[in-house]
Structure formats: structure tokens, C-alpha cells
Amino acid sequence: GATQQDELVYIGNEVFSAAAQLYLLHHRHWPGTGKWLGRQLLDAAPALHARLLAAHRSVICAGDIEPLRQVALEILDRAGGWLQEGYRAYGEVPAG
Numbered sequence: 001g002a003t004q005q006d007e008l009v010y011i012g013n014e015v016f017s018a019a020a021q022l023y024l025l026h027h028r029h030w031p032g033t034g035k036w037l038g039r040q041l042l043d044a045a046p047a048l049h050a051r052l053l054a055a056h057r058s059v060i061c062a063g064d065i066e067p068l069r070q071v072a073l074e075i076l077d078r079a080g081g082w083l084q085e086g087y088r089a090y091g092e093v094p095a096g
Contacts, residue, residue: 005063012059012068019072020052026079048075 002008020041024031032040042049048071055067076082 008059008063012056015068015072016052016056019075022079023048023075
């Protein structure tokens with residue numbers, strides 16, 4: 001839904017990071033942060049790392065979100081898909 005190129009940079013960064021972390025956690029790898037996120041993904045899944053990085057660059061450099069969207073959806077599907085109906089989180093609701 002972003003209309004500004006600058007917004008795509010921030011959104012692309014978040015999608016890249018969330019997708020990489022989800023993949024690594026789903027496959028029981030420590031995800032790390034910053035440069036370590038990329039290093040961990042490269043070690044765990046080199047081909048996926050290359051695809052995700054190229055897709056991220058397409059957002060940043062060309063404003064094309066579709067490659068990143070596709071890779072992120074593939075990772076999400078491998079991890080069980082969208083959490084929608086029937087999903088419950090348990091715990092106390094914070095006051096106030």
C-alpha cells in the first residue's frame with residue numbers, strides 16, 4: 001500500500017528481516033540480527049539467501065515489490081501459512 005519510494009525502503013527492510021528470521025526459526029537456526037541475520041541465512045540456505053537478497057534489492061533499487069512479496073509468501077507457506085481464524089494467543093491482557 002505504500003505510494004512513496006521512501007516508504008518502500010522501510011517496508012522492504014521489514015519484510016526482508018521478518019522473512020529471513022521466520023525461515024531460520026522455522027528450521028531451528030538462530031536468526032541473529034543485523035549482518036548476522038544475513039550470515040546465518042547464507043549458511044543455512046544459500047539459494048534462498050540469494051533470492052531473498054535479490055528481491056530486497058529490487059524493492060530498494062527499482063521500487064518493484066513483487067519479487068520480495070513472492071519469496072516472503074513462499075517462506076510463510078513453508079512455515080504453515082497465515083495465522084488467521086482459530087489462532088489464539090494466551091496470556092494476561094496488560095492493564096490500561
